[in-house]
Amino acid sequence: MMNDTMETAVGGLSRILAVRLKPGTDVLLGLEEACKANGINNGVIISAIGSLKDPHFCNPVEMDNKAGYGYGETLHLTGPLELTSAAGIICHDEEGNTNLHVHMTVTDRHGNAHGGHLVEGTKVLLTVDVIIGEISGLVMGRKFYDDLGYALFAPRQA
Template sequence: MYTACGSAGRIVSFKLSPGDDLEQGLIEVCKKYDLKNGVILSAFGSLQSAVVKNVIAIPNVKYNAGYGAPIELTGPIELIGTTGVICHTDEGEILPHIHITLSDHSGRGYGGHLCPGTRVKITVEGAIAEVDGINMRKLMDTERNILVFRPEQM
């Protein structure tokens, strides 16, 4: 287990436009305000497409699980909710870990780990809170060959 304690700092509000990539848009918001440690407070709106991936069983790997292939959904899709953390590498690259909840026109629900290619239909609006006192790093887990979240006290 890794833990660290901090406090909420600045709140950055945003509105993304039609055609914007949701993940890249959030990264650009963070770059604009030099926000490298944060949490998504809220984000909602409409999407023309969504790309998510979900955890699946994978035998003979650590934890016997990992992410499956991306699932592509076509819209219009309602973005009901967004949750996640804003992290960074030691080199300063912003790497958010974000999950989204979706609903289609029939009311069916979907969700998962946000992937590139998720595009805004009309608007996505929301807010990100900067976290003070916690270094929200992503470090390489050599056993799984993936970057993992590692909060550290500043």
């Protein structure tokens, strides 16, 4: 369903994939590899916890573009951090290329929380344990929206 305020599609969970990323693995690339190896390009990250070394992430900022916003420069924290939570969607573009959109929250040794949009370069410290649900009955797509100037999530019925 699509109207002026939202786009929706209904489906269900068909499989669950459990993934443990090992030390030194790039989190985003490792998750993408796990999804591709298991044929998942319609899914959701149900849970992700672990520890990270020097995470990289970004957050929205005001920009001079059609939308008025976009992701700002990559932020980089140093040292070991606890990955207290990560969530995201596994979708694909119009050519079928797998695309992950993951947000995370980390805490430092003092309990201070930081978070944002996960980007490449974030490495596993000891482990990152992830549960991924494959979704059936709908298409977790991405498409380019001319009015905003961005490729965004575009769910539709299968």
